[in-house]
Amino acid sequence: MKASKVYPMPLRTKEESKKAYVTLNGKEMVDDLGQNIILYLNFVEKVHWEDLRPPVLPPGLMIVEEIVSPEDEKMLLESIDWADNSVGQNAQKSLKHRRVKHYGYEFRYDNNNVEKDKPLPGGLPDICNSILEKCLKEGHIKYIPDQLTINQYEPGQGIPPHIDTHSAFENEIISLSLGAEIVMDFKHPDGCTVSVMLPQRSLLVMTGESRYLWTHGITPRKFDVIQASEGQKSGIISSDAGNLTLNKRGVRTSFTFRKVRRTPCDCSYPLVCDSQSCHQNETFPSFPENDKEASELEREYVHRVYEEIAEHFSSTRHTPWPQIRAFLKALPKGSIVADVGCGNGKYLGLNKDIYMIGCDRSQNLVEICGERQFEAFVCDALAVPIRSETCDACISIAVIHHFATAERRLATLQELVRLLRPGGKALIYVWAMEQEYNKQKSKYLRGSRDSEEKEEHFNSSVLASGLFGEQNPGTSTHNSVCSISATNDLKDGGCNANGVINSKLSVHTNRTSFHSQDVLVPWHLKRDPMRDKHAEPLKLTPDLGVPRDPSPVFHRYYHVFCEGELEAACRMLNNISIQQSYYDQGNWCVIFKKL
Structure with a gap:
């Protein structure tokens, strides 16, 4: 079966769009190679025009490929003892979306924060020291993180779109992708969405706007739509239907490093900042007594x-x-x-x-x-x-x-x-x-x-x-x-x-x-x-x-x-x-x- 292609047809008025749909949808045509094809249209009343422009990476987002060697990747993956829960009662969780372990500080899913006065015993694993020192030396981070979350995703699993809590962590967040590549989706509050390929053994660096304003998440599915071009490992997944293909997901393990914040967040994005609460100047009613x-x-x-x-x-x-x-x-x-x-x-x-x-x-x-x-x-x-x-x-x-x-x-x-x-x-x-x-x-x-x-x-x-x-x-x-x-x-x-x-x-x-x-x-x-x-x-x-x-x-x-x-x-x-x-x-x- 010949692969289908999707082409947006923005027209000047709704009436023109409806007319094009009625006239062309289901019509049999002959393409440039002399093959008979059937043209299918879908009439859409609303469209985000940002989706039709060539996308760019969210500001402050960077992908560093091959940050670790295959040998280091193997050692890091083998160092994870999923059966060991000695570092804390709640430090290891089996969740719907993935398997999780916490080091340094436990991330609490009930309040989306960490207990800053209750560090976990043992700190971060020693095996992480070399990769963190490398990131520090190469300028990807400004300070050594003190919190690590390890997530393991089976094919078909993901994580909902979210912003890491402002008051919990400092600006820089880095995430190491091991075992398999994955497509991560970033979304701006204005609706603009960018899908980014994170290659195996790559480092995702989020700072500034990409960390504080854009949500990021992984859609639960077993296949990703990726670029078909040879040699393109990381970066944005474009909307060019002629250059896309399906890629079967593997088991991906991420090491996400963060630095616990000790002062309120004073970022430039107060609309989504819990330290700069949008409700702090509002007065709300009491529960009614009659x-x-x-x-x-x-x-x-x-x-x-x-x-x-x-x-x-x-x-x-x-x-x-x-x-x-x-x-x-x-x-x-x-x-x-x-x-x-x-x-x-x-x-x-x-x-x-x-x-x-x-x-x-x-x-x-x-x-x-x-x-x-x-x-x-x-x-x-x-x-x-x-x-x-x-x-x-x-x-x-x-x-x-x-x-x-x-x-x-x-x-x-x-x-x-x-x-x-x-x-x-x-x-x-x-x-x-x-x-x-x-x-x-x-x-x-x-x-x-x-x-x-x-x-x-x-x-x-x-x-x-x-x-x-x-x-x-x-x-x-x-x-x-x-x-x-x-x-x-x-x-x-x-x-x-x-x-x-x-x-x-x-x-x-x-x-x-x-x-x-x-x-x-x-x-x-x-x-x-x-x-x-x-x-x-x-x-x-x-x-x-x-x-x-x-x-x-x-x-x-x-x-x-x-x-x-x-x-x-x-x-x-x-x-x-x-x-x-x-x-x-x-x-x-x-x-x-x-x-």
Whole structure:
């Protein structure tokens, strides 16, 4: 089969692009060699023009090839005793993405930092001294590192995009690639992405902008797309489809050396610097003590926020989740379904054989539903203006966690029960505190379980004292202006956090463990210049390389649910039976039936 090629065809207007797509897609043509080919086009409404320019290495990034000999490489690899855990209880970890060992200081994945007053015994392995002295002599580093992380990647493994925590380490970070080559992806906050080949026995040096501003990560896959040109070992992987080929990955081991920072970071990138917190001058509310305060908190940190971010939020919500899709597809033809908290209407048009109507507290999100020709109206989930017992099914996806007290969350569940006819079903999703990544070993990431009490009638109507204790959850994949992360490998843990009564709500940092069940989650607004005439394109200041983004950061209130909490709340309802209770992609989920 002849290899296919991809060519971008930027046209001046959307109408011209659509016309080209309709005219040329699927057309049979004859190429220069007289062979019959079929031309396939894909119409794309948005494109980052940076992706079409010849890329350059991120500033401050350098690759030094053949930094060690094959003999030294063999000795370094053979020196690793993966079975030895004598240097510390947590210094060796078996993670979903890779195998890891720490020396000098243990990197803590629960807070993305190191305990600077608790060095590990033994320091760095002596076998590393010669390579570090060489790097110092050749000017790749200015001081000898005191922390080492060894990662081993099997084919198909990787590490999520991240920035090494500013406050944890000094400017220079160096990483030695042994055993196999790999492609590492670097991404600037403006969306520009550069894929870089790291050859076997090479040294990656990150300083300045590449260390502080760009994320770097390894996509989990078994093959990399690399340059086909002979003699090109390292450097940028270009977008020239005629000069690309597939390269099967091998087992790669990296030695990443860093120097623990003893003073706050004063880099030139405050938007992504945890030492220069973007929240330090902001005042955030306390946990509400009564219904009035809860209502005010929701109005300011839920309702107002979604009105402001509606367009951007909608642009990130387009793919239906499989188990929600399955629930809707399994409903009988002609079913009447209410989507309470429908957002941009992602699920409203999913099943053409049922009649769905949506409602949401956000006027702007409801207007987006209207633009998509969906039936939706504005209302609060606490009081839905639909006649009782008229719905065959209801869904509430990522809504109830925005209510600030247990009583208000229970009231939204009771409203769903009111809407259902006898025999009708409701599907509910809420954010989970337990954000488990090791799916093969997880006690959380399991398939749905049928309740043993499927037909039991629950008549409890009084809130049990302490049943809904205010605690906290894991990681969100939503946008965050302070997305300082080391990796997404969180340790197993339940809801062990302290309560937040009479305390200020904390601001959650993306890709870290939740430290409170009740948190404010940042949303860094990015306006769409195509829809917002007042939005300015994102630019770089020439002196600092910092994104100059006039858009604000908004904070959404969340109560993240512990395991069993949503199910326990549903058991407080009258006249329902729980059909299923399960975990799905960072959410706790319940399906119940009205008796």
